[in-house]
Amino acid sequence: MPHTDLSAVEADVRAWFDQYVSTFIGLASAGRTDPAPLLDYFSVPITMTTDAVHVVLASDGALAAALANELQTLRDADYGGSTALDPQVRALNERSALIEVTWARNDSGGREFQRVRVLYLVARTVAGWRTTASAILAP
Template structure:
């Protein structure tokens, strides 16, 4: 069995995640609600959990609707941007990694209105790295 260079996997995932962060923040800060540019960062079905709910988005259409809802919610909150605080990437094997990050969300005036820690499971699919699960961690 060949040895997997987990540091190379982690570097690859960091680059992919940084692109996702830039894409998401750019869309949300501009007040856009069309999720199309984000769809290449996720794979359906995807499971998402919070303290309040567990949701499985079983299709690309359901994923698009969920992302559009999140973008709309941020638009209504006067979203101006986010800072990805202390992102940690841990390769599990050649095809999967955990990403844990604290999001500090700011309004257009620069005031922080939300801070949330999220854990993502990313998988290397035939289409490239994709988020396959996420969990909002309890404070």
Template sequence: MSRTDRSSVEESAQQWFERYATTFIELAGSGATQAASLLGYFAVPLTMTTSAAHLTLTTTEQLTAALGQELIALREADYGSSQALDQVVRALNDRSVLIEVTWARYNRSGSEFQRTRVLYLVARTADGWRITAASVLAP
């Protein structure tokens, strides 16, 4: 993969990730708890890790439930919006990138209530870019 190709892969993934972020922020900001509009951004199976747990979601139903739980938690936190900070997109090859981003989350009054750094492994599948793994990084 040449430098130009890497740049093209990164730009394509970046544009896709911006659409994902906008979709997620709008959905969560509306107070919705149904995750159907997010499913097209994820691959199944999906691996997720935090300092507390490792999950492998092997069905669409499991993914839907996990995303729904996240949306419920945000609604309960009076979520208003998020901002993607310090975003880095790095092509690994023609079909995969790492996207590392800090999510700053704000409540409806505009106060930040959470800041989390997440590393996403994203693959270009037959259906387009999809998150295949996500890891919440230690603070």
């Protein structure tokens, strides 16, 4: 059985996640609500949980609608940008990793209006790294 270099997996996932962060923040801070540039960062079906709800998005259309809703919510909040605080990547094996990050969200004036901790489960699929599940962590 070959030995998996987990540090290489973690570096690969970090680079992929950095691209996602840049794409998401770029869209949201420009006030865009079309989620198309984000879709390649997720795998369908995807499961998402918060304190209030657990959903399974089983189609590309459902994922697009959920992402568009998130972008619209940020637009309505006068979103100006986010900082991904202390992202932690933990490779589980050659094909999966956990990413835990605190998002500090600011309005267009630079004032923080939300801080949320998120856990992402990502998998290396035939199409590359994709988020397969996410959970908003309790404060």
